[in-house]
Amino acid sequence: MKSLTKIAIAVGAVAIATTALAQPRPEQFVKQRQSALALIGWYFGPMGAVAKGEAPFNKEDAVRRTTNLVALSKMPWEGFVAGTDNVGNTKAKPEIWTQNAKFKEAGAKMEAELVKLAAAANAGNEAEFKKQFGVVGGTCKACHDDFRKQ
């Protein structure tokens, strides 16, 4: 019985430790969203040369990038938790939380337009891909203008 009690205490301690680990610190939320957005920039940016006609359209590369982007586009939002507008080096404006519905809408718009960009890439439709790249870029800019410090 004694050892069972010890096990119960040990299990309880592990549960408490796990709960503590499940609560990220404010800086970790900032890092989460900045990391996701940095990766979005990483996969999206180089396709600009293709859209401008400065680099050839490569279906395989476009599919790889847009597949990653569709997955990444769902990630930054959970990092925008209330109370993290002044943490570390964040460029998040307080309007993200005071106009949260508008912010979420801007995020959803980017996600939806990226799905269309991925569809154009998968179809190997170069003309549509180039046009849609500009549409997605517009969704990045719209949100940055309203919600990111310059």
Ligand code: HEC
């Ligand atoms: C719904 C709003 C929103 C959309 C849409 C959006 N961004 Fe951002 N982005 C932000 C905010 C806010 C920050 C600043 C985050 C911070 O510093 O905490 C940011 C930061 C960034 C950063 C800097 C990340 C770092 O290293 O700190 C890059 C790169 C970036 N965005 C690229 C993009 C690209 C490319 C797109 C479009 C494909 C895009 N973003 C769409 C809101 C948005």
